[in-house]
Amino acid sequence: MAQRGRRSARVSGDERQDAILVTAEALLASRAFDDVSIEDLARGAGISRPTFYFYFPSKDAVLLALLDRVITEVEHRVGHLPRDFETDPAGAWTRSIGMFVEVFVSHRGVSTAAIGARARNDEVRGLWSKSMQSWVDFSSDVIRAEQARGAAPADTDAHDLAVSLNLMNERVITAVLNRESPAIAETAALEVLSTIWIRSIYGSDKPGGR
Amino acid sequence: MAQRGRRSARVSGDERQDAILVTAEALLASRAFDDVSIEDLARGAGISRPTFYFYFPSKDAVLLALLDRVITEVEHRVGHLPRDFETDPAGAWTRSIGMFVEVFVSHRGVSTAAIGARARNDEVRGLWSKSMQSWVDFSSDVIRAEQARGAAPADTDAHDLAVSLNLMNERVITAVLNRESPAIAETAALEVLSTIWIRSIYGSDKPGGR
DNA sequence: GAGATAGTCAACACCGTGTTGAAGACCGGG
């Protein structure tokens, strides 16, 4: 997934490429993606607008490169997560969800820009959905394992449940990042999300059947 | 909320206004909002581009008017929903959620365009969040009532739970409408969503405590 | 030091949005 943008690779041009990325992430922290022009990115990196096109084919390509980094970070951290679901299911789920919250909060601008651009741009959509898919796979594998060992009721489709819960996290985290209304406090998010995950994975269907 | 766009009102201009709205909804059924130009709307309504501005101040205003209709339809149907949560909690929640699914599916183009425009446009965001707020109020009122009568455990914040579940519905329905990947089958959506709502409202926290 | 290749940018072409100013249609009152 490296080598997005530049043609070959030599020496000092890489710094420019990086300056564009740094500028973009900085500007996205304070403004919406649409309000950042290629001119802004070029100026921030100390080059002219046409020169920008030497490094990236479009503004979307910059976002894609930025998103790629964030996703790589998540993938890496997913791999290093402790998988102690048998001994401490609640804690294990909470730690997994907390990791996502942390990463997206720490790259707020990129996350919200990418989620917005997904509707418009095929590559962003593809990259996002590829990783979403891998998180869904991870969670539905765990759910199926929990069902197999009898800890969770097996009458629920693990895949559909995993998709819905992951989409919920995406949306709730986005709402928190954007300080939307209605939304929930950033400090409360992790607790509510974990509660919903745990109750819907381990709980039974019958109202009143606590 | 009527009278969005036109100055006064006389006779035949209303048909033009309506023709723009009809054209917009038709085009949004097959293309993304960004791919519909004001020129397209004008041509579809049989007028020139500058004349479009006599009826609407911008393309976003057209979307806002369209969204207004959809939301009015939902509000109306929320008001007429049977509130038999005491006798048939599962069925009552499922019918409420099903109503949302129906309305948004039947205005697919408008729904997805509005959700996309929310990030960019203050008025769309405001209108959407106002109605989201009213659905959240409705659901958290019911949740609190269920907690009060002892049917649901009272150790959960009803508001935060209602917000998260409503955001989940929004996101899952959007994913279904756009045939995203990963997503779930349209036929399966209602069942999974209801299951998650019911388990997280009525279920206890303890894994294994079925 | 000649020839490729990296890097740079002024100037241009294009497209979509929004504005202006002037002209036609149609009204109601003298």
Place this chain on the structure above:
DNA sequence: CCCGGTCTTCAACACGGTGTTGACTATCTC
């Protein structure tokens, strides 16, 4: 019935952002 006004229309324009061209400089390679 015609004259002032308001409703309606649009050709032409101004603007801003994107992406392209072609030519020019710096640097590295043999």
